[in-house]
Amino acid sequence: MENSILSLLIWLPIFGGGLVILLGNERAVTARWVSLAISILVFVMSLSLWTGFDSSTHLMQFAEKSSWITYFNIYYHLGVDGISMPLIILTTFSTILVIAAGWEVIQKRPAHYMAAFLMMEGLIIGVFSSLDAILFYAFWEASLIPMLLIVGIWGGDNRVYAAIKFFLYTFLGSVFMLVSLIYMYNKSGSFSILDMHDLSLTVAEQAWIFWAFFMAFAVKVPMFPVHTWLPDAHVQAPTGGSVILAAIMLKMGGYGFFRFSLPITPDASLQFSGVMITLSLIAIVYIGFVALVQRDMKKLIAYSSISHMGFVTLGVFALFLAYNPNSPEGAFLGLEGAMVQMISHGFISAAMFLVVGVLYDRLHSREISTYGGVINTMPKFTGFAVLFAMANAGLPGTSGFVGEFMVILGAVQANIWYAVLAATTLIVGAAYTLWMVKRVFWGKITNPAVQTLNDINSREFSILAILTLAVLIMGLYPQPVIEVIHVSIDHLLHQALASKL
């Protein structure tokens, strides 16, 4: 049992989802409770990864390995380190929230809805724990399917367009990744990701592989200019879909840079870090301005996500310039800041989309102009919303601050201009977030429909309260997270800095 915890985390929700489908949409109440029970069980089990984690080694832990397709040397090989483990817990945590959040509002095929999220949970945990490239690829692509269905079935009016766009965009990117994985297999005879880390590659090979990976990961993050699927997908997705998309699926892209690009193609990463940093800064600054003028709350948060994820890629690729052999802290700040930013963005974007979901459930509008003066009828809810908005604007004391702070401090040591541009988010991020807060929550009630709003019920309250705790704890005491990731990041830093040529 001890050794198969990762398998359990993957397959329990997947088979659990199957069970929920079997229960059927007619037995919706049972299906909901079973789904919730499974998600909580998986979350509790995933905590044992944290408690049993040895943060003094970068080696893969909780490893499992058995033969899968012997002819091609493909293994069912799982394991986690400090980079993947927090992301798995983030996944199990978010899944509980989306299942609770879809409790009442999803009346159309409720069992299938819950099942889709459970299965997706398992598949995404598979992505984060695979150590075999083909297994990784299988989970990577498979996780698209539940999301495609979630957007396509439970989405808004234009859901089919958004679902297909989402699917093609991300699928197209990952095909290139598959090609490069097979290329490396041909070269080394192994699909093990850890073997690929040690595979020696020429400049040209690294460049090709780097850009192939870029196609897959940049689309997922998403980086400018391959980001345009995200606003459409978010706007059309149901609340739960948006939450998982923003909180978890985007992290798969970031994770890819950590697990594949840096260690497999370190020289190419160095060579193209300028391009990557430029794209990241464009995402932070340009997308910030775009977010400012959005009229649709979900679109606004979607753009805000792109901007925040820009800090992840900035932190990752600034490491080469920020690194100084005498004081590696600059590079650490960038890399670990990127990790922290991913986790924090998981909480905050989830919270922001849930906040919009609460309003959408009531008035079926995402337009900012529909609202105004919500505080008058929903004071408790407004308290949460303002707190999350502040976290989104990077207020110290919330998790949103920690990652941005670290990345900006790291960026100063890479190049002061990177920091100058990145720090504009302090102004622009606050502007788009708080301007929305002003128009939605403050002020007089102008729309009579807002007068009819009821404040959040105890279920909604609990969901938002849990997220509040997560956001505050991580903001006030990030050290436990840093401690878990530090050794793995240290190892990664050495991999990234060691030339393969």
Next chain:
Amino acid sequence: MENFYLTIALSPLLGAIIAGFFGRTLGRTATHTITVLGVLVSTVLALMVFNYHVLEQGAIFNQNLYTWMQIGELNISVGFLVDNLTAVMLVVVSFVSLMVHIYTIGYMHDDKDYTKFFSYISLFTFSMFMLVMSNNFMQLFFGWEAVGLVSYLLIGFWHHKESAIEANLKAFLVNRVGDFGFLLGIGLVLAFSGSLDYAEVFSSLDNTLNQQLWGMDLITVICLLLFVGAMGKSAQVPLHVWLPGSMEGPTPISALIHAATMVTAGIFMVSRMSPMFEMSDVALTVVMIVGAITALFMGLLGIVQNDIKKVVAYSTLSQLGYMTVALGVSAYSVAIFHLMTHAFFKALLFLGAGSVIVAMHHQQDIRKMGGLRKKMPITYWTGLVGTLALIGFPGFSGFYSKDMIIEAVHFSNLPYADWVYYAVVAGVFITAFYSLRLFFLVFHGQSRVDPHTESHLHESPLSITIPLIMLAIPSAIIGYFTIEPMLFMGWLDNAITVTSSHLPMAGLRNEFHGATAMIFHAVQTVPFWMMIGGIATAWIFSIYRTQWADWVQKKFSIIDYVLQSLYGFDRFNEIVFVKGIKKLGNFLWKISDSALIDSIIVNGSAKFVGFIASIVRPIQTGYVYHYAFFMIFSLLIILTWTLFMGNNPLLVI
């Protein structure tokens, strides 16, 4: 002592949490009792800390509470640094906060969000304590932004007022502009010193020597960036625009946050960083000039305001300018001295204004007041004390601090110090003019109050008048008693560094012959007569010949227009930043993002694939003989090619 420091910070936090979460259940009386007690505990302990550190010259306390994050060698902690500067700040903040808490009981009596208000002001007090007790830049930034958050919430406290929620957004964003610089400054500090801990940073300042950035010394750049942060918080031109708007908030917070404590955070921060600023004359000169511009030009705006709170707000801006000037000329302890006296008398003036506003049923236009002296004696007399302190009437607390600033500028050897000297001296006239204009228009002359309000006009309740009296006492006397120990007997010496090449403090020390002597000496000085001139002018225009004011206004209509439009800062910001950035955002969104990237490139590729498909689709007829024909025909061509063409044709024709 460690528990003392912790309790000082946490007891208002506890009060805020109880008031925030359980205020409605506990009821009004319980809530205000708890929060007032929380701050009372802090105040008593702060006085004990003051006694220990300043009077008994206890050792500096510098210790981390917990590790916020540890990255390699870099340790970022939450911790306290308590030296004499901190001790002074603690006393000022806790005392003013206590007075404001008590005052709120009366002032917010009828507000439906009574308990929430107490929660906020206690939370503010906590944040301010964290800011002044911090021993590192991270926590400083935390406190810095946390006070900004509470300020945001409190300016927009009456969220049904459109003007209030515009003002709080503006306040937050303008402060963020300052924080933008501040954060970059912190980043550079970390880059050169490898630490965010004050003590470690100050001990590695030599690392910055001979380093250049952007064509300046590195230390100059760092100091200027940090000062941008101070400009935001302490509302220096051009980042001052948020402060007048912040008057939309309830008056108690105008006194606490936007006069006495939060806005002086920038002054505190620069004083704290004195070892760094001392290394850069360029940065000090910039600080001094920005301060002088703020002191002079914001004071001028006070003259044309008719809203009682706005007059006091512009006065605050002007006084913050004075403090900044003091920082610029390396007279940090004088800046802190003025910060302290100003905290008392300005809080007093704001709370007095609030007392008037309550009595006037929230009428704030001073043209509709007059003759309130008889109706509100306590407000009148305390207001008089506050006004005399503000204009620097000899003997009152403001006299000592402001005189010292002016003298310090006099001794400064920085470039442009002579111009700054004229500005701060002219400022004395202006201060006296707008202060007494306000005072005369409100309390003296004929009553212009509407009859209905007039019939209800009476003195405010005890919860309002007691804080007024309690603040009037230090406003009157604290300067007399503290000037010597604070400036010349080394109260702040363990926190502030001044290099010997900066002369003002030494010059002041040579000239100083005791607080009493200063009073008698005053009549021989220019500032004194500037003040008298200001009083006389105010008397002429507001009491003696009120119609002259209109005449002057018409005669100098251009100047009046410039002042009424507040030098056009707001209009400029509106056009360039608000509208300009919205246009830019829309352009980027519609043209670049939606049209270029999404429609043309992304959906364009999809359409292109569809287009190719539509062309090749007719070929796929589904008939076997079509396919067989194509195969045979193609084979024929290929074979012909291999027979006759290429490098080595099989048949040569």
